[in-house]
Amino acid sequence: MIRNGEFYMIHEMRRRGMSITQIAEELGRDRKTIRKWLEKREPEKYRRTEQPPSKLDPFKEYVQQRMEEGCVNARVILEEIRARGYTGGITVLRLFMQPLRPVVRSKATVRFETEPGYQAQVDWGQFSVQWLEGGLTP
Structure with a gap:
């Protein structure tokens, strides 16, 4: 057009x-x-096309209710609404849920610094070292 x-x-x-x-x-x-x-003598008028109903429409109220209860995991909600007859995919569900998700205001962990020599961290993993002389040491 x-x-x-x-x-x-x-x-x-x-x-x-x-x-x-x-x-x-x-x-x-x-x-x-x-x-x-x-x-043509004048431009065509804009005609908005109507969106066909979504497979998720009958389940939107249930999804909103579950999100208000604290469940924001799309996979969990997908399994629940599939048990109720939903035949659509997870992408449509995630797109619907995205603007309804709560905004995360703070990080899960808080970083803090200490003076040098005050704190130590240890990785308890195992590894081997091969010396130049050929011996393998644990």
Whole structure:
């Protein structure tokens, strides 16, 4: 669909004597499209297409209720609504849940620093070292 501005521009270019091919090349449109729009006296009105009902629509109230109760895990809610007859996927559910999720205000852990030599950390993992002489030491 050509926007109103383009519609009037096409008609103005034609009024100035440009050919349909020249207008099409200038605007990067097909000649048939330009010809079709030149035949019209005014631009088409915008028509909003109606969205088909979502598979999630019957379950949205239940999802909101579960989120208010504190369950924000999409997989858990997906299993619950599938047991109630939902046949859609998890992506639609996650997109619905995203704006309803609570905002995390603080980090889960708080970092703190100590003076040098005051605190030590140890990794209890095991590893082996091979010395240049060829002996393997634990």
